[in-house]
Amino acid sequence: MxxxxxxxxxxxxxxxxxxxxxxxxxxxxxxxxxxxxxxxxxxxxxxxxxxxxxxxxxxxGLRGDEHVLDLGCGRGLVLLKAAARLPDGRVTGLDLWTGDQSGNSQEATRANARAEGVADRVELETGDMRALPFPDASFDLIVSSLAIHNIPDAADRATAVREAYRVLRPGGRLRVADFRHARDYAEVLRECGAVDIEVRDLGWRFWYGGPHAKTAMLAATRP
Known part of the structure; x- marks a missing residue:
């Protein structure tokens, strides 16, 4: 460019x-x-x-003992930032580890966790967001950054959002940053019964080249 x-x-x-x-x-x-x-x-x-x-x-305002899930964690941008705030908690990163990112692999993410001094509180899983390999109500917080939009089919994206809600504990919170479809995700969460749903623009610091590629944050809570 x-x-x-x-x-x-x-x-x-x-x-x-x-x-x-x-x-x-x-x-x-x-x-x-x-x-x-x-x-x-x-x-x-x-x-x-x-x-x-x-x-x-x-x-x-995390307490520090939460269990956090990062959907599509990649090399660990949000995963490791969350782990740094959880001295008594843990973060699970889930990804398919495909080639959508350069150098995207479990080994690279583990190396980043060691470099940041948080490897002891990071777990990595291989899995599909549309069929999460976790029991209901497993996590206090679910985060995702620029991942769900990679699912090409709208129905499958909705399934991924419903799966995220399924594994969220009562009182748990969700934060999803994505290029597109955030309002569609919000509608799915409303149907699931989520509260405190908000979609907001993250501003120029999260533009990928300009306002045509801006990122929105979806926030929601499970009552």
Missing amino acids: AAGGVAEIALAFVLFAVGWPIPAVVLLIGGAVLAVSAVIYAHTTLRGKFRVWDGELDRL
């Missing part, structure tokens, strides 16, 4: 030099948009999403 933006800006100056101002202006604007999008994307990836999740977890 950044390389494309720079290339378009460079070509725009060439076109200005040879006397083609209109295509030059078009390329200049397009290149600037690509360059800005690249900067925003890099910020979200390297810093923004980390700060957003820090704020979300802090606002939960």
Whole structure:
């Protein structure tokens, strides 16, 4: 994205030099948009999403002894941040460990947990969000970051949300950050009987290139 933006800006100056101002202006604007999008994307990836999740977890006011489930945990961004707040609790990370992320594997996530000093309170499971391998009412908190939207079928996404609600304990809370479908997830949770349902925009720090790829947070509680 950044390389494309720079290339378009460079070509725009060439076109200005040879006397083609209109295509030059078009390329200049397009290149600037690509360059800005690249900067925003890099910020979200390297810093923004980390700060957003820090704020979300802090606002939960965790006691420190909860059992947390991270759906689609990947290499452990939210998993490890939650574990750091649970000196007497534990976090279970569930993933299919497929190639949707570079280097996505249990081994990589375990290594990250060791590096962060929380390996003793992290458990990793291979499983499908649509059929969670856990009993009913197993978790105090369920989190997920940019994972459920990877399920291509709307009915299957709804099944995953219902499964999350099934394994949530009474009084347990759910926090799901996702690109799309957050309001659809909220409707499924209403049908399940969840309360305190809220969908809110996480702002520019969680944009993947711009407002066209913004992230929403879904919050809910099981009564």
